[in-house]
Structures are given as C-alpha cells and as structure tokens.
Amino acid sequence: MGDALKAVPPALTEPLIAREFIAALPPSTPVVLSNSMPIRDVDAFASHGHPLRVFTNRGVNGIDGITSTALGVAAGTGRPTALLVGDVALLHDLSGWLIARRHHLSLTVVVVNNDGGGIFHFLPVASRTPHFEALFGTPHGVDLAHVASLAGATLHRPAELADFGRTVATCLEGGLHLIEVRTSRAQNVDEHRALFAKLAEAVP
Numbered sequence: 001m002g003d004a005l006k007a008v009p010p011a012l013t014e015p016l017i018a019r020e021f022i023a024a025l026p027p028s029t030p031v032v033l034s035n036s037m038p039i040r041d042v043d044a045f046a047s048h049g050h051p052l053r054v055f056t057n058r059g060v061n062g063i064d065g066i067t068s069t070a071l072g073v074a075a076g077t078g079r080p081t082a083l084l085v086g087d088v089a090l091l092h093d094l095s096g097w098l099i100a101r102r103h104h105l106s107l108t109v110v111v112v113n114n115d116g117g118g119i120f121h122f123l124p125v126a127s128r129t130p131h132f133e134a135l136f137g138t139p140h141g142v143d144l145a146h147v148a149s150l151a152g153a154t155l156h157r158p159a160e161l162a163d164f165g166r167t168v169a170t171c172l173e174g175g176l177h178l179i180e181v182r183t184s185r186a187q188n189v190d191e192h193r194a195l196f197a198k199l200a201e202a203v204p
C-alpha cells in the first residue's frame with residue numbers, strides 16, 4: 001500500500017460506511033452509487049426508512065465517469081446529491097470535478113479510500129500470485145486532499161462512525177464536499193466474510 005496510508009489505522013469498515021452513508025441521507029436525497037464495492041455494500045448492508053432516488057452507471061459496469069454522472073444528477077434534479085465511490089473510480093474521473101466548480105453544483109462525495117481496487121481481494125487470484133498488488137490491487141498512494149483542492153471542494157476526514165453520519169448530513173445542506181474515509185483492502189475481505197458467516201447463522 002502507499003506509504004501515506006500505512007500509518008493510518010482504519011476506523012470504519014466498508015459495510016459500516018455503506019450503512020451509515022445511506023442512513024444519514026435526508027429523505028428523497030438523490031444518491032449515486034459507484035460500481036465495484038459501493039453498490040454491492042449498499043445492496044447488502046444498507047436500508048433507509050424513506051424512498052431514495054438511486055442512480056448508477058450500469059451498462060458495462062465501468063468505473064469511469066462516476067463523478068460526472070453524480071454531477072449530472074445534481075444538475076438535473078437541482079438538489080444536493082450524494083455519491084459513494086471508491087478511490088480508484090474517484091481518480092478515474094478527475095476532470096468531472098472541474099465542471100462542479102464551474103456550475104456551482106451541490107454534491108457530497110464519500111470516498112472509501114482503501115488505496116486501490118478492494119473488490120479484487122475477493123477473487124482467488126488475490127492469494128495466487130506475487131504480482132497481485134501491481135496488477136490488481138493497484139495502490140496509488142495519492143493524498144486525496146489534492147482532489148478536493150483541485151475542485152475547490154471542502155475536505156472532511158471524520159474519524160468515527162458518529163462523526164461520519166453527522167458530516168454526511170451536514171454536507172448535504174449544500175455545496176461541494178469530499179468526505180474521505182480510509183479502510184484496509186485486506187481487512188475488508190475478512191470483515192465481509194465474518195458478516196456473511198453471522199448472517200448464515202442467523203438465517204436458518
């Protein structure tokens with residue numbers, strides 16, 4: 001993993017982030033879910049007491065253009081919009097942020113930063129080649145504060161679950177925000193397997 005992230009212990013798990021992200025949304029918030037783990041984690045672990053307007057890029061399941069889609073949703077609905085995205089997808093669509101700045105769109109982006117493609121750790125190849133990190137994990141080590149400053153977005157780094165939910169709700173009052181939560185790709189797989197094992201026990 002990138003040196004910048006090595007020293008930071010993950011405070012929130014990815015399933016918890018998905019759950020709290022959805023739970024913190026004001027009713028009727030337009031919400032965009034990135035491909036890879038964000039859409040899977042929301043599908044598996046999140047629920048909301050009110051109807052939400054959920055938008056995704058399906059088609060070929062690409063991680064390209066996700067921020068631009070969210071900005072289009074913010075422009076089209078005229079409402080503060082929420083996006084849950086991984087760090088690789090975020091970095092894939094940096095130019096979209098320039099549109100946000102120009103058009104003064106209200107978007108709250110929650111980026112789950114596990115310094116690479118976390119989804120690939122669920123594949124058998126994760127333990128079968130010494131080249132996994134270089135070819136699949138693809139750590140970048142980028143300090144995402146640079147993304148926030150590129151776009152003139154306000155950066156938030158909540159350290160705890162309660163702070164995280166409050167930050168999401170407050171940011172959705174308006175403006176352009178980047179909320180970064182750091183996680184561990186390797187631990188994420190174990191956390192998912194432990195949760196699914198508990199579910200299997202609970203459902204006879």
Ligand SMILES: Cc1ncc(C[n+]2csc(CCOP(=O)(O)OP(=O)(O)O)c2C)c(N)n1
Nearest residue numbers: 036037062063064086087088089117118119
């Ligand atoms: C345009 C495009 N390039 C490559 C891929 C292959 N791909 C699928 S998931 C993924 C990693 C995504 O990482 P991130 O957005 O950080 O989410 P995470 O897997 O950590 O949840 C990649 C590169 C893709 N789906 N679309």
